[in-house]
Amino acid sequence: MNTTEPVRPVPEAAWFxxxxSSGAGGECVEVANAIGSAHVRDSKNKPGGxxxxGAEPWATFVAFASH
Incomplete structure (x- = not known):
């Protein structure tokens, strides 16, 4: 996570x-990939932040979560 530089706006089309996510109203997470980073938000509260x-911490998380 970068706390010293502002994050550029992420185009809406970049989110998936x-x-x-089951779509049943529970765990709805959206991800947008960018060069060198990944962004995550709650699909039910898109303006909520x-x-x-960074790429390395995200790859580590994905590898851990996929087990």
Whole structure:
């Protein structure tokens, strides 16, 4: 996560819903990939903000979560 530089706006078309989101109103997460980073937000509260991760921490999380 970068706290020293502002995050550029992410185009709406860049967001995609996680394949693990059931659509039943529970866990709805959207991800947008950018060069060197990944952004995550709640699909039910899009204006509520997003979390941004560097490429390496995001890859580590995805590898951990996929087990």
């Amino acid at each position: 819903k996680s394949s693990y 997003m979390l941004s991760f």
